[in-house]
Amino acid sequence: MQERLRPLIAGNWKMNGTSAALEQIARLKTLLGEAGNIDSDVLVCPPATLLERASQRAQGSALRIGGQDCHANPSGAHTGDVSASMLLDAGASHVIVGHSERRADHGETSETVRAKAAAALAAGLVPIICVGETEAERLAGTANQVVGEQVKFSLPETFGETPIIVAYEPVWAIGTGRTPTIDDIAQMHAHMRQLLVARFGKAGEAALLLYGGSVKPSNAEEILRTPNVNGALVGGASLLADDFFSIIVAA
Template identity: 55%
Template sequence: MVRKLAAGNWKMNGTRAALEELQALAQAHSDPAVDILICPPATLLMSAAELVSGHPLDIGAQDCHTAPSGAHTGDISAPMIADCGATAVIVGHSERREDHNESNDLIRAKAESAHAAGLTAIICIGETLAQRDAGQTLDVIADQLQGSTPDGATGVNTVIAYEPVWAIGTGKVPSLEQIGEVHDFIREKLTARFGADNVRTIRLLYGGSVKPANAAEIFAVPNVDGALVGGASLTEADFSPIIKSLEATV
């Protein structure tokens, strides 16, 4: 059975003082029934990985460059991330797609670089509110999924995170039916491309205003294998109830 995943994206938040929250999280979940991943800012990657060493908690990065090295000032490569002790990297988050004009092709190349470095790529996809209102949600999801996912994707090296852009940080959450429709659609598309045996092991996360108050009902939706959580992952007090809600589905 594939283990479910509770992933936290700290985004551009956290200084060294925030490592106290990470330590508290590690202590609170010494034998979790699900996988737990925290993606802190790059400045904390190595410290975070060292802090949780020996604990069943993994560290990931929030982005990587397509190249393993080179003249790319300010960027971080996938091998560098792995060298810090991290095991995963988020690619294609809507904030990167929008703020940095990242295309599907670029995100796919980043995921391939992550795979080459032995990292799990968490590939984010999702529609804007205008696209949903126009009835384009599934078309957008299909395009991003096809264009951003490498041919070598497996359950070991790839996680897909559905994050409707209009729900991220807004407090707005799609209905359970809407979440289920998209997750079922993603599973169908992946099955058609990669085959049923492989696709069963690729975890599908939901992200977008996931909180302790709504986590349990979201996790009860079929084909939701966990969550990619933003603000609620910044503290142990907020993230632990979400983790426990996910464990309750195991």
């Protein structure tokens, strides 16, 4: 395990993009090439239909490609699902698991998410494990407890040599243009760090804690400067390469 991992700026395209969107991958590759030294790792998670072509387009650059979800089983009778090894085979290095949209739309529990993260690790992918409270939970004052339990139950027992990556995405900040205060982000990330260090020791100290939810070129610098924020998981603002690149530069 490396002592210090580079920050990670990850884009989640969600269910957006057909072939034409591959131009954004090409544009991002150009921007990254022109910029030269970038201090962060950069990842784009396109829909599964674009994954293989996106990874071909990204070749020869530092840009990495990831999946948005994977099944907990390595193969079998799971119509419509994609396994971690299929993502790897298509060129992915990472996979998002436990996004709140999947927890809400597909009834995924933290136990499901943990199984998916374990499947990703077994296949050789780096899981990005998402957690975050709803607005009602924040208003009720239970955000710490909810996120603490998600962290506790969504993470596998061991990550081996693979970096631990947890993305804190308050559900109410996703796609709304609203973000927590910097103090609230700092507080939650410190809370998660404490839990990870208590459980994983040095690997917890080195874990990458990403913030996600309405990250934009205009707020990225301030958010990314917050203690214990080691990167961002960006939705809407990752769809256009130029916007996403502004966030990468802010990091």
